[in-house]
Amino acid sequence: MCRDGYCVGFDLDLTLADTRTAIAAVYAALAAETGVAIDTEAVVGRIGPPLEEELAYWFPAGRIAAMAARYRALYADVAVPVTALMPGARDALAHVRADGGRVVIVSGKNQADTERTVRFLGLDADVVVGGLFGVDKGVVLREHRALAYVGDHTGDVDAARAASATAVAVATGAFAAAELTAYGADVVLPDLLAFPGWLGGFRVPR
Structure with a gap:
């Protein structure tokens, strides 16, 4: 305390x-897995607010929870080593x-x-x-x-x-x-x- x-x-x-390179790498992985075109430069320019707010730029509301879970599953191996x-x-x-x-x-x-x-x-x-x-x-x-x-x-x-x-x-x-x-x-x-x-x-x- x-x-x-x-x-x-x-x-x-x-x-x-x-974490710019790190976060961009995770979004690039999501784009590759889902086929959704994600502008990682735009993502990096908005770092700060909650993950779900950024995902809403790229995925419909019904997919955000699943994409957030996948993002977090990828983060340790994809993002942390390049932070x-x-x-x-x-x-x-x-x-x-x-x-x-x-x-x-x-x-x-x-x-x-x-x-x-x-x-x-x-x-x-x-x-x-x-x-x-x-x-x-x-x-x-x-x-x-x-x-x-x-x-x-x-x-x-x-x-x-x-x-x-x-x-x-x-x-x-x-x-x-x-x-x-x-x-x-x-x-x-x-x-x-x-x-x-x-x-x-x-x-x-x-």
Whole structure:
């Protein structure tokens, strides 16, 4: 539990983990199996919201549950091995720890694949929770008393707001810095390489 000292929350996809190639590979496999033409570049440009929302672009409502199950069945073998760290990811977590903080990762990816991805990348987290998006992430962040939540999506700004935490946005996903600022992020960084500098000036209650 992130109750000793302070806690910082992090999103996973396109914040800590570069899953663009990974997710595209799973959709390419689905396209090959089903014969449905899927624009993987468009898919990658929308990473963030729940899986079922993306599948709805490509499959009728009656097939979405089955396609979601197949996607998750493929993910461990197809996606995880080609997942990479986002620049500065491991160092960002290390700086939280060096400053006396703890780390909670809250992702929209399902729990099993969130855990697999975190383990594969060797990310050092105290709490790992998957299957949540937007304000629903705020429940976990509030439970663990996160003072800030770091993410690349406007939904991550919503998550921070729901937890009364500082919304730290990184412009490494679908949204440019100006869009994240306009949406209401408290802080916008170009990437996690800038995170240690920001953390150094963050006023943490002691």
